[in-house]
Amino acid sequence: MSTMAKLEGFRNEPFTDFRQEPARQAMEEAIARVKSEELRREIPLRIGGRDIFTDTKIHSINPGNLDETIGWVSKADRDLAEQAMQAALEAFESWKKVPPRERAQYLLKAAALMTERKHEFSALMVLEAGKNYAEADADTAEAIDFLNFYAREMIRLSEINETMPLTPVPGEQNRLTYIPLGVGVIIPPWNFPLAICVGMTSAAIVSGNTVLLKPASNTPVIAYKFAALMEEVGLPAGVLNFIPGSGGEVGDYLTTHPQTRFISFTGSKEVGLRISKLAAEPAPGQIWIKRLVAEMGGKDGIVVDETADLDAAAQAIVASAFGYQGQKCSAGSRALIVESVYDEVVEKVVRLTKQLEIGLPEENKAVGPVIDEASFRKILDYIEIGKQEGQLLAGGRQAEGNGYYIEPTVFAGVDGKARIMQEEIFGPVLAIGQAKDWREAIAMYNDTEFGLTGAFFSREEDRISEALETMHCGNLYINRKCTGALVGAHPFGGFNLSGTDSKAGGYDYLLLFTQAKLTSRKL
Known part of the structure; x- marks a missing residue:
């Protein structure tokens, strides 16, 4: 051969289905x-x-x-x-x-x-x-x-x-x-x-x-x-x-x-x-x-327009924001949604977030601890900042357990220039912003010193084509979450201050x- x-002939190692x-x-x-x-x-x-x-x-x-x-x-x-x-x-x-x-x-x-x-x-x-x-x-x-x-x-x-x-x-x-x-x-x-x-x-x-x-x-x-x-x-x-x-x-x-x-x-x-x-x-x-x-690292985001599959978008936002407690450089810590579907998407995101179960990883809970005390304190400090910059809709507190547990936290109505929109928190904190249309949402997405991953949700091919060209990041995904790069399929690395x-x-x-x-x- x-x-x-x-x-x-290279094939990615299959994931284990723990539902079995x-x-x-x-x-x-x-x-x-x-x-x-x-x-x-x-x-x-x-x-x-x-x-x-x-x-x-x-x-x-x-x-x-x-x-x-x-x-x-x-x-x-x-x-x-x-x-x-x-x-x-x-x-x-x-x-x-x-x-x-x-x-x-x-x-x-x-x-x-x-x-x-x-x-x-x-x-x-x-x-x-x-x-x-x-x-x-x-x-x-x-x-x-x-x-x-x-x-x-x-x-x-x-x-x-x-x-x-x-x-x-x-x-x-x-x-x-x-x-x-x-x-x-x-x-x-x-x-x-x-x-x-x-x-x-x-x-x-x-x-x-x-x-x-x-x-x-x-x-x-x-x-x-x-x-x-x-x-x-x-x-x-x-x-x-x-x-x-x-x-x-x-x-x-x-x-x-x-x-x-x-x-x-x-x-x-x-x-x-x-x-x-x-x-x-x-x-x-x-x-x-x-x-x-x-x-x-990054300050990654997901853009959702009014033509998108809103259920799929909400699921992707929650998975991207809170997978491994948001402790991924690819984590979708921002969601930028056009105003005509903003309330609907926010409601879906909040509902899904509140369904996440917190607890010991060895008991396979959806949300576990953050890595150490320094991270724990830093994230809680950012949550306090977020309470001044947006509307707290979910989480916002330390969670129970003999570890560094923090509730998955969602802030809505956050301005694009807010600290929780601009600074990498590296924890289970999601900031949601509203845009008048999909082009403004993309502009808000690009307004960051980072440029690692992003996602765009739409059913309009012309919009998708423009997003592919104008969203400035190393890894851009269409109609899927912004985490989960596969070796060989999604070569991984970012623009700007996300690295080389x-x-x-x-x-x-x-x-x-x-x-x-x-x-x-x-x-």
Whole structure:
């Protein structure tokens, strides 16, 4: 079978239907198994194939049950970060010479094992990240997709001269090859603690680079589980170094390190801009411009005109706003509705929101906790701001439970310039605004410093065509929710201050972790 045929055969990992009792029971058993076998352990750093335990620990807890410890994770400092850098530099000298097809096999093996243990990975996310069954399952499925997709894409890139030959020149033999960059720093977020961590890391590794993985401090245990899986499939020591630590200490040190070749970051706008600034200043001894791949969040919205299927629009608004408690960079935290159907859509949204059940993720409630106390306090502060900027129609308070629970909150009548319309809250808060017509609604949608995802609901083809051209975002969806990008189908990345528009899960993503070398030989 040709390489292209193999690529065309890529299929996304199917989601589990937890409405079926066997599937639900399997997840419950996986949660019980993880609780009895994997929690409350001391987890080491992993540098150059060696376990290193430190006195300083990250205490990972269940945000839905604050009495439950997930694990104590050793914490790196600058000296250990430097050890990890030296281990990665040493490993790079041999790893960059490993043929791309062989590098891809590590990812394919990891994908196969993760598929076999899918519920185990998902169960750990239910406990550490506060995801319900469906959200955790989708996260694991996306991680599997990234492994499979990037493995096949690396093979395609390595054979690109066979599939897309250069323009021939008589008397010359010309070849374009994609070679690795060097050592990179991987800084993934906590909200997709497996999928994005796996995608960022595997893309860099399969491209021939070695990496320093600094996971989010809220979800280091699931990141370690992935790092251990890569070791299990035989990834050579030093290719992936696991170094949890402080962003201000370890993150800044590695970002400014002269041997760091690239930084791959997903997180807040503020941290992303800080990394961009630090990385732009060359350090003594640095001989390259550091490459930054960054996804920095959004203030995404859904536009609804008067011709739309209003029930479908309301369902999409609620799913986009409150899926995983609104803790997604793609979350639809704004809804912009034309005035002739405004009241009807608002009524439907409020009714659906009030039907959402809040509680423990391990009991598979629709709405679980937000990730930590800092987020909890920040979101409640924004809700107080919202009470001054709009009409509170649902939620607005802390919810019951031994965790960071907040009611799904809906504000209507919100001005486009209001803070809850402009600032990323990253929580279960929806702001609804009214527009005189669909063009004004699109203008309100575009009035933001971000540009990640958006959705447009209409039955009019002329309007859809104009929306496709004028709504300014990296991922635009028509008549569906604005969350839920699939690897290979919806390459993901945004405009403006949403990041570098690096399309994760797309056919050009690996190019960001390589450099193209042209060789020309006179015959």
